[in-house]
Amino acid sequence: MSELLDVRGLTTGYGDLRVAWDVSFSVGQGEVLALLGRNGAGKTTILRAIMGLNAMHAGSVAFAGQDLRRLPTHKRVELGIGIVQEGKRLIGDMTVEENLRLGAQVRRWGRGELAGRYEWAYEMFPVLRARRGSPAETLSGGQQQMLAIAQALMPRPRLLLVDEPSAGLAPAIVGDVLASLVRLRETGMSIVLVEQSVDFALALASHVVVVDLGRVVLSCPAGADGLREAVRDAYFGRG
């Protein structure tokens, strides 16, 4: 079976420090995999390792059949992987459209193609069209999260890694961000979603992986019977 992303036996951390061990999962075209787990379980570290931002001590990561081990982050972006890191790395005093343009820079889009990418982003996130000339720092938290997602989508990735998109957002806004990710999933985008909120993750995911103390403690389809109970048990270390 040819998966888009294949993570096998991944051990990763920061420098010599290991924080996640022997992690394996795969994501097919159009699938959404949710990585769940408590604070400090190692979810962000795993996401960063896929992007080449962390040390890889063992295992392999392949994308579209290509071994990523020796590829620097910008090559992984060129291959078609995008990441939305927690804390939204937007430039606050630049406008919405300028921030989108920053996201587009990894590809040498011509002017017409760039206009097409803006249009795509505004269709996917209509709220950004109305604010296209506003500094990013004047957007609400939810709008900034959508801009961060749109920015990562500008190079037209096939796989999007999203770290805690619901973190720090008011409940009413969380629904808007979720709706935008559902629309994105409907376009056939493959997504790896790191989340603390089980409800948010289950609304989107086709497969769920729970990590605890740096190890996978549960991996199953999102539609599996008794999933919520199994996730809860895995969270509390009884899985």
Ligand code: ATP
């Ligand atoms: P959270 O939901 O809090 O982001 P997480 O599951 O994403 O949790 P990670 O951020 O991957 O967890 O952290 C896993 C472990 O790695 C934690 O013990 C954390 O203290 C450690 N860690 C995180 N960042 C660094 C760093 N830059 N240097 C060293 N250790 C780190």
